[in-house]
Amino acid sequence: MRIIHDIKTHLVLLVVLLFSAGCEDWLDPKPLSFYTPENAFQDYSGLKTGTDMLNRDVRYLEFYPTSLSADPAYLSELFFSDIAVNGRVDDARSPQDLIRQITPSANLRSGTNMARCHFYWEALYKGIKDANTIISRSEFAEFDSEEHKKEVLALAYFHRAYRYYRLVHQFGDVPFIAEEVTEPRYDFYTTRREVILKQLKADLDLTASFLPEKVNAGMVSQGAAYHLLTKINLALSEFDDAVKSASAVIDGGVHALMKSRFGNASGYDDPTKNVIWDLHQTENKASAANTEALYVVIDRYDDESATPVGLEIKRQVLPWYSYPGQLKTPAGENGFTDNNEIKNPYLAEYGRGIGTLRSTMYHQKQIWKLDDTDLRHDRKSGNWMHVEELKYNNPSLEGKSEWYGKTIKEALEAVDGDITRICSDSIRGWVGWPNYKVNVPDQKTASWRGGNADWYIFRLAETYLLRAEAYIWLGQKDKAMADLNEIRERAGARPLAMSEVTIRQLIDERARELFYEEPRKTELTRISYIYGETGITADNGATYSMTDFSEKNFFFDHISAVTDFYNKGVSSSIGNEYTMGAWHVLWPISESAISVNVQGHINQNVGYTGYETNVEPIDHAN
Known part of the structure; x- marks a missing residue:
């Protein structure tokens, strides 16, 4: 299979120059260390390399932790x-x-078991800075054809729009920077979300x-891009424009x-498997036969650009079914062992989870x-699993307990649920x-975490x-x-009737189809x-307004209605x-940013310390 050999060539050319870009907060007054565009961005090859690196950064942005000590x-x-x-x-x-x-002052950047709100701010703005540099430098670069110039601009505008789309639905109104920044600045101002989105639309409509x-x-x-x-x-x-695009x-x-x-992929010759299984197997995501993939990030263990940790999904x-004492027999006996796939074959078959991402009953049932x-919730084919199906092993x-080899479901029945x-x-x-x-295998260690694998961004x-x-x-509910x-x-589910077609049903279908693919918070906020x-009027009978958006909104009401936790x-x-809280419809902007x-003003979101000093955001793009 061809695996982005053109990207690898460009990576070798500029890896030393680019690596220094790092992930510093672009809105902090630090020297901007994006690789020297005067030397690298003189022609199509150099600029295309820059867009390839923007691609790489999409991969690093969220699904792939950079070390064993960091959660995605x-x-x-x-x-x-x-x-x-x-x-x-x-x-x-x-x-x-x-x-x-x-809170704005909390450590929300990096580390194990931390919320990563401020990490997104820094990483997304870093990509915007890089995209703006490419857009600016393309005006003075030499191209063999107008098509090459258009391609570079289209890629840069895509990546800028991709990042701003996330920012305005994670943080709301944010600074909009549309030009190359060549020296430290202290004068950023918040721009209205709608203004930013209109500029993104104009950019993508054109390119x-x-x-x-x-x-x-x-x-x-x-x-x-149209997606x-x-x-x-x-x-x-x-x-109407959404329908057209x-x-x-x-x-x-x-x-x-x-x-x-x-x-x-594994399981293709297994008659109990199905197209849903095939669609999400590692080998098939970027396959030429897969006509559903629109944008996939590549992460292959045997490729020189592979991420150091992989997915860890x-x-x-x-x-954490394997943790000693976590799951017991009705007699109080430890049902499983940990860190030994010989003694516990489920580790190799399914993986060793630690339950960081605990699904709600909304997603479970x-x-x-x-x-x-x-088929997306089918246990017979093994598409969906539950701990109650595991057998004490x-x-x-063995030879000492009546529960050896029996399922946890049987044990649950024995203790009356x-x-x-x-x-x-x-x-x-x-x-x-x-x-x-x-079902992502580990390639290099027997830690059963889920290793290097391609992943869908858009499909x-x-x-x-x-x-x-x-x-x-x-x-137009019929359509x-x-x-x-x-x-x-396609998933073998019964068709919906017209009376069932609602925004709530749409939200549910997204949850059924796009688990661990869509940026769920972003889309609920949108x-x-x-x-x-x-x-x-929403399906819950409520109406909402922007005048008190951070105090009353669909995001909070919907989550409150379906969660069994918050x-x-x-x-x-x-x-x-x-x-x-209702204000979590938007994340806090870091106090440090x-x-x-000092020469401008970045607004804080309502509900967090500091919003009292907000000023009217900019209502134009330039």
Whole structure:
């Protein structure tokens, strides 16, 4: 298979120059150390290398931790959502009591078991700085053709839009910088979110068509640009335009949903597996046969640019079933061993989780009540697993306990459904997981965490869901139903009736289809903005306004309605109570980013210390 050999060539050319860019806070007054554009950005080759590095940074942004001591930043998107909470109940730093822990002065950058809000701020602005440098330098570079120049500009505008789209739905109004910054600055001002989004829309409207429709693995396709444009159109409540940009991808003739089995991944010759399994196996994501992939980041263990740790997705998502004493027999015997796959074969088969990403009942059960045929929640094929299906396999039980070889489900029945009799910590040890998604092997160590693997950033299934959402806002439920059912029928789920087509159903379908793919907090905040700006009555009967957005919003009301953790009196073993406030619809901006900006003014979000000094944000792009 061809694996981005062009990227590797450029990496060798500029790795020394680029590495110094680091991840410093762009809005801190530090020398801007992006590699010397005077030397590197003189022609197409040098500029294209810069866009390749922006691609690399998308990979590093959230899914792949940079060391064993850091959790993926992506987990924070799920902790601030309806999908999951932090399950590490033995660490006081765990982002669980969000009201107390999430503040402008807190360490929200890096480390094990930390919320990574400020990390996103720094990493996203670093990418914006780099994209602006490429845009600026392309005006003076030499190109062999106008098409090369257009391609470079389209890639730079895509990456800038990708990052700003995330920033304005993580933090709201933020500084908008559209030019190359060549020296330290202290004069940034906050710009209105809508102004930023309109500029992003104008940029992509102009340049999306400049990108090729078919690309090598790991590159940005034209479909990816129109997909991102669709999200921006939705964020602006430009629903007709959202339909058009989504349709450019869906009806363009290049991309199609994968509906038949494909690829050569593990399990392909297993008749119990299915297309849902194939779609999410490592070897198949960037396969030329996969017409559903719009934008995939590449991470191969045997490639020189592989991330040092990999995904670690098993470690994050699976419950800590193997921890001694976590799951017991009804007689109180330890059911499993840890750190030994000979004694506990489940470690190699499924992985060794520690329950950091603890799914809520919303994700575990509520969204699957429509039917029992959905392959995304199917236990018979092994797509979905639950600890109750595991069989006690501790060698010390063999020949001595009646429970050896019996399932935990049988044990649960024996104790009349009292989970506490057989599970010492139901937060961390009693949960199910989508095995078809987290089935990522370790290549280099027997730690069973989930190693190097490609991952979807955008794929066509989400484009269908984005267009369905636009149709719902437009009141065209028949068309929305057709798009939703394309996704559901591929998964073996029953089709929805017209009466079931709502924004809540759309949100549920996103949870069913896009677990550990979509930035869940970002998308819930985007939908909340739409409700606040349009005044459309939500499915819960409430209406919302932008005048008190951080005090009353759909984001908080929806999570409150479906969560079994936040604000329900649930506490960890060391006393952290799971709490969330309505203002968490937006994250706090780091105190340090605000305080060093002495010649300007960066606003703080309402609900956090410092918002009292806010000034009117800029209402124009230039």
